[in-house]
Amino acid sequence: MATRKKAPAEPAETVVACEHCRYFVPKDGRNECRRNPPTVAVDFEDGGVTSMFPLVDAGEWCGCWAPKLNS
Ligand code: SF4
Numbered sequence: 001m002a003t004r005k006k007a008p009a010e011p012a013e014t015v016v017a018c019e020h021c022r023y024f025v026p027k028d029g030r031n032e033c034r035r036n037p038p039t040v041a042v043d044f045e046d047g048g049v050t051s052m053f054p055l056v057d058a059g060e061w062c063g064c065w066a067p068k069l070n071s
Pocket residue numbers: 017018019021022023024032033034035056060061062063064065066
C-alpha cells in the first residue's frame with residue numbers, strides 16, 4: 001500500500017519589523033537602530049549635548065530593513 005507523502009512545512013513568514021531587523025539592538029531597556037552612526041541629541045531642558053542612536057519601537061520598520069544574519 002502506498003503511503004502518502006507529508007506536505008512540506010510552510011516557510012516561516014518574514015515579518016518586516018524593527019525587532020526582526022539586523023540593525024535592531026535592545027539595550028538598557030530601550031531599542032536602538034544601528035543602521036547609521038549616532039547623531040547629536042540636545043536636551044532642551046538643561047542644554048546638555050550628547051550623541052545617541054535613534055530609538056525605535058519593536059513593531060516599526062523603515063525602508064532600510066534587512067533580515068538578521070545567521071552568524
Ligand atoms: S527597520 Fe529601519 S528603523 Fe528599524 S531597526 Fe531596521 S534599519 Fe532601523
